[in-house]
Amino acid sequence: MADVQFRFRDDEPVADPAVTVDAFGDQTNASAVRLEPGDDAAALIPHLERLRLVEVNFPVWTDGRGYSAARTLREAGYTGELRAVGDVLIDQLNQMRRCGFDSFAPSHELDADDAAAAFARWPHVYQATGDGRPAIWALRHAQ
Amino acid sequence: MKILTGNDLRSGAVVWWDGSGWSLHVAQAADVGHDGDVIAAREVAARAVVSPYVIDGEKVDGEVRPAHIKDRIRALGPTVRLDLSLKPADPAAGDWVI
Amino acid sequence: MYKYDSYDQAMVDARVAEFRDQTRRRLEGHLTEDQFRPLRLMNGLYLQLHAYMLRVAVPYGTLSSAQMRMLGDIADKYDRGYGHFTTRQNIQYNWIKLEDAPDILADLATVEMHAIQTSGNCIRNISSDQYAGAVADEIVDPRPYAELLRQWSSFHPEFLALPRKFKIAVIASETDRAAMRLHDIGIKLVRNAAGELGAAFYVGGGMGRTPMIAPLIREFVPLDQLITYSEACLRVYNRHGRRDNKYKARIKILVHELGKEEYTRQVEAEFAHLLNQDIEPPLAELARIKAQFVDPPFAAGLPDAVDRSDPDFALWVDRNTLAHKAPGYAVAVVSLKPVGGIPGDATADQIRLMADLAREYSFDELRVTHAQNIVFPHVRKADLHALWSKLEAAGLGTPNLDQIGDIIACPGLDYCSLANARSIPVAQKISERFAANGKQDAIGELKLKISGCINACGHHHAGHIGILGVDRKGTENYQLLLGGSEGADCSLGTITGPGFSEDGVVDAIEKATDLYLEQRQDGERFLDTFRRIGMAPFKDKIYG
Ligand code: SF4
Numbered sequence: 001m002a003d004v005q006f007r008f009r010d011d012e013p014v015a016d017p018a019v020t021v022d023a024f025g026d027q028t029n030a031s032a033v034r035l036e037p038g039d040d041a042a043a044l045i046p047h048l049e050r051l052r053l054v055e056v057n058f059p060v061w062t063d064g065r066g067y068s069a070a071r072t073l074r075e076a077g078y079t080g081e082l083r084a085v086g087d088v089l090i091d092q093l094n095q096m097r098r099c100g101f102d103s104f105a106p107s108h109e110l111d112a113d114d115a116a117a118a119f120a121r122w123p124h125v126y127q128a129t130g131d132g133r134p135a136i137w138a139l140r141h142a143q
Numbered sequence: 144m145k146i147l148t149g150n151d152l153r154s155g156a157v158v159w160w161d162g163s164g165w166s167l168h169v170a171q172a173a174d175v176g177h178d179g180d181v182i183a184a185r186e187v188a189a190r191a192v193v194s195p196y197v198i199d200g201e202k203v204d205g206e207v208r209p210a211h212i213k214d215r216i217r218a219l220g221p222t223v224r225l226d227l228s229l230k231p232a233d234p235a236a237g238d239w240v241i
Numbered sequence: 242m243y244k245y246d247s248y249d250q251a252m253v254d255a256r257v258a259e260f261r262d263q264t265r266r267r268l269e270g271h272l273t274e275d276q277f278r279p280l281r282l283m284n285g286l287y288l289q290l291h292a293y294m295l296r297v298a299v300p301y302g303t304l305s306s307a308q309m310r311m312l313g314d315i316a317d318k319y320d321r322g323y324g325h326f327t328t329r330q331n332i333q334y335n336w337i338k339l340e341d342a343p344d345i346l347a348d349l350a351t352v353e354m355h356a357i358q359t360s361g362n363c364i365r366n367i368s369s370d371q372y373a374g375a376v377a378d379e380i381v382d383p384r385p386y387a388e389l390l391r392q393w394s395s396f397h398p399e400f401l402a403l404p405r406k407f408k409i410a411v412i413a414s415e416t417d418r419a420a421m422r423l424h425d426i427g428i429k430l431v432r433n434a435a436g437e438l439g440a441a442f443y444v445g446g447g448m449g450r451t452p453m454i455a456p457l458i459r460e461f462v463p464l465d466q467l468i469t470y471s472e473a474c475l476r477v478y479n480r481h482g483r484r485d486n487k488y489k490a491r492i493k494i495l496v497h498e499l500g501k502e503e504y505t506r507q508v509e510a511e512f513a514h515l516l517n518q519d520i521e522p523p524l525a526e527l528a529r530i531k532a533q534f535v536d537p538p539f540a541a542g543l544p545d546a547v548d549r550s551d552p553d554f555a556l557w558v559d560r561n562t563l564a565h566k567a568p569g570y571a572v573a574v575v576s577l578k579p580v581g582g583i584p585g586d587a588t589a590d591q592i593r594l595m596a597d598l599a600r601e602y603s604f605d606e607l608r609v610t611h612a613q614n615i616v617f618p619h620v621r622k623a624d625l626h627a628l629w630s631k632l633e634a635a636g637l638g639t640p641n642l643d644q645i646g647d648i649i650a651c652p653g654l655d656y657c658s659l660a661n662a663r664s665i666p667v668a669q670k671i672s673e674r675f676a677a678n679g680k681q682d683a684i685g686e687l688k689l690k691i692s693g694c695i696n697a698c699g700h701h702h703a704g705h706i707g708i709l710g711v712d713r714k715g716t717e718n719y720q721l722l723l724g725g726s727e728g729a730d731c732s733l734g735t736i737t738g739p740g741f742s743e744d745g746v747v748d749a750i751e752k753a754t755d756l757y758l759e760q761r762q763d764g765e766r767f768l769d770t771f772r773r774i775g776m777a778p779f780k781d782k783i784y785g
Binding site: 150152153154155156157187190193194210211212213216217220221222223224227241 | 268270274288289290291292293321335336337338339340583654655656658660663665666669715716717
Binding site: 037061062063064065067068069071075089090091092094095096098099111114117121122123124125126127128129130135136137138139140141 | 246248249251252255258259262263266271276279280362392393395396397398399400401402403476479480484514515518519520522523525526529
C-alpha cells in the first residue's frame with residue numbers, strides 16, 4: 001500500500017482500509033471505498049453520507065476513467081477525501097486536482113520539486129470543473 | 144543476420160548498432176545475433192537511443208539489406224526527397240528500397 | 242481573426258514551460274519513453290520514420306500573415322526548409338530534434354500558435370470550413386464556435402486520457418466542406434423553426450479501419466448550452482468507450498455498439514445533470530469572440546469584371562477561384578499539388594511568399610484546407626492577376642482545384658512509421674499521367690484521396706476515387722475504392738476488388754475515368770456516373 005505523498009486537506013487522514021465497491025454495498029459500516037476504472041462512481045451517490053474516503057485507482061495513467069469518476073462524485077456533493085492511487089505521475093497531478101482529487105498516493109514516490117512545479121503550473125484554467133478555480137471566461141466577464 | 148536499429152534520443156535520427164556504437168549508415172550495421180535485446184535495454188537505459196528493435200537483414204553483395212521495406216526506407220530516407228536522403232547524389236537510390 | 246488576450250497568452254506560455262520541463266526530465270532520465278510518449282504526443286511531437294515530427298495546430302485552418310511567416314521561418318531554422326500541410330488543416334515538420342522542440346513551441350507562442358493536442362488520446366485541433374466568413378452560403382461564420390470549443394477543449398482535465406483521439410468539426414452551411422459527418426463530433430450550426438441559432442450534433446463518425454458516417458443525435462442545442470452538451474458527449478465516451486482494443490476505441494464504435502438511441506439517452510441524462518453544474522461560458526463570451534471575426538473592411542463599388550486576356554490566368558481563375566460574398570471579391574485557392582509534386586508540401590520561401598501575398602491582397606488572412614491547399618479568402622478581383630502572377634512565378638499557380646491532380650495524400654511510407662505503403666509516389670504518378678494524357682480537364686471534378694494505411698489520414702474512404710496502401714507479403718500493394726464523398730452527400734467508397742501494384746493502380750484509375758468519360762450524361766461528375774451505373778461496369782473495365 002503506497003503512502004499518501006500529497007494531501008490538500010486539513011482533517012485527519014482516514015485510516016480505514018478501502019473496500020471494493022461490491023464489498024461496500026454489503027458492509028454498511030464501511031467508510032472508505034476503492035474505485036477501479038470500470039466501476040460506476042454514480043453507484044456511490046446514495047451512500048455519500050457515510051463515505052470519508054474514496055480511492056480511485058489508476059492502474060495505468062493513460063486510462064482516464066478515474067477523472068470522470070472524480071468529477072461525478074464531487075458534482076454529487078461528496079466532500080470527503082478523494083485519493084488518486086496507482087500510476088499517478090507528475091504530469092497528471094494538476095489535472096487530477098482539477099477533477100476534484102485532494103490526496104495522492106503514487107505507487108512510486110515522486111520528486112517533490114517537480115510535483116510542486118506541476119501543481120503550480122497553470123496560472124489560469126479554461127474550464128469550470130467545480131474545483132473552485134474560476135474559468136478564464138468567468139474572469140473575463142467578472143464585472 | 145539480426146540487426147539492431149532505433150532512433151537517436153536527442154536528434155531522432157535513424158541509427159544502426161555497429162558493434163560498439165550507433166551509426167547513421169546501415170552499411171555499418173553489425174550482426175547482433177541473440178544479443179539485440181540486451182544491447183537495446185542497455186542503450187535505452189543510457190538514453191542513447193529510443194524505440195530500438197531487432198530486425199532481420201541480409202548481406203547482399205557486401206551491403207546490409209534490411210528485410211522489410213520500411214527499414215530500407217528508414218536506412219535511405221524519403222524516396223520522394225532523395226536530396227534529403229543519405230544518397231543525395233544517386234538518382235536511382237530509391238530503387239534499392241523496393 | 243481571433244486575437245489572444247493576456248489569459249490565452251499566459252496559457253500557451255505555461256504550456257511551453259511545461260513541455261520544456263517535460264523534455265528536460267526525459268533527457269535527464271526521470272521519464273521513460275513510455276511515460277514521455279503520451280506527453281510529447283499531446284504537444285504534437287511524434288517519432289516518425291526518419292526523425293521526430295512536429296505537428297503545429299492551425300485552429301479551424303485560419304492563419305494570419307505573421308503566423309504563416311513564422312511557419313516558414315521555423316521550416317528554415319529547425320527543419321530542412323519545408324513543411325507539410327496536413328489533411329486536418331495543420332502543418333507538420335519532418336526533421337525535428339527533440340532538444341529543439343521546446344524552442345519551436347516558444348517561437349510559435351510569440352505569434353499566438355502552439356502544438357497543443359495535435360496528437361494523443363485527447364480532443365484534437367477543431368477543424369472547420371476553409372471558406373468560413375468568405376462565402377455566401379453559410380448562415381453564420383462557424384469559427385467563433387470553433388474558438389469557443391478550442392478554449393474549452395484545451396487542457397480539459399477530464400479528457401486528457403480518453404480511450405482514443407477525438408476530432409471535432411464545426412460548419413455552418415448546407416454544403417459540407419469539412420467532412421463534418423466523418424468526425425467524432427460534427428457540429429452544424431442551424432436555425433430552428435423560431436429562427437434562433439443553435440447547433441445540430443452528429444456523433445460517432447470517423448474513417449480509419451471501420452469508417453462510419455455520424456448519426457444526428459440532437460437537432461438543436463441552444464447556443465448557451467454548446468459546451469455543456471459537448472461535455473456530456475465526452476463524459477459518456479470517456480467512461481464507456483472501449484479501452485480493451487485500440488481499434489475499437491473510437492467513439493464511433495461506442496455509438497455503434499450501444500446504438501444511437503442508447504448513447505443519446507446517456508448523453509441526455511448527463512447533459513441534464515451538467516446543466517446544473519455551471520460549466521457553460523456566458524453568451525457574453527461568445528459575443529466577445531464573435532466580435533473578433535467581423536468582416537474585414539470590404540470596399541464597396543468594386544468591379545466584378547476580370548481581364549481574361551491572358552489564357553493561363555483565365556484558366557486559373559476558372560479552376561481555382563470561387564464566388565465571394567462581397568461584390569468585387571473572390572476566394573482564391575493555391576493548389577499545393579503541382580504536377581509530379583508532393584501533395585501539401587511547401588518550401589519555406591513559398592510559405593513566406595504566401596504570407597506576404599496575404600498581407601498585400603487578402604486582409605492579412607490565409608486558410609489551410611483539409612485538401613492540403615492554401616486559401617486567400619478575400620481577394621479583390623482586380624488584384625487576382627497580380628496575385629496569380631506572383632504565385633505562378635513561385636510554382637504555386639497550378640490550376641487544378643478539385644480535379645484529379647488535386648490529390649489528397651498522406652505522408653505514407655516515405656515518412657510515417659505506421660504506413661504499409663508509400664502514398665506520395667502514387668500521387669505523383671497519377672498527376673503526371675493525367676497531365677500527360679490531357680484528360681484532366683475533360684474529367685472535371687474528381688476527388689482522389691490516398692492513404693498509406695488503414696488509419697485513413699488521406700481520407701481514402703471519402704474519395705470519389707480512393708486508394709489504400711496495404712502490405713502484401715512485404716511488398717506495397719494498393720486497393721482501389723470508388724464512390725466515396727465527404728460532402729453533404731456523404732458516402733463511403735467501395736473496394737473494386739483485388740489490389741494493384743503502384744503502376745497497376747495508375748492504369749486502373751485511367752480505365753475507370755475512361756469508362757466515366759464514355760458513360761457520363763449531361764453534367765455528371767465522376768461520382769454521379771458511378772452512383773448511377775454502379776460498380777459492375779467499372780469492375781469489368783478495370784479487371785476485364
Ligand atoms: S494513413 Fe497511415 S500511413 Fe498515412 S499518415 Fe496516416 S497513419 Fe501514416
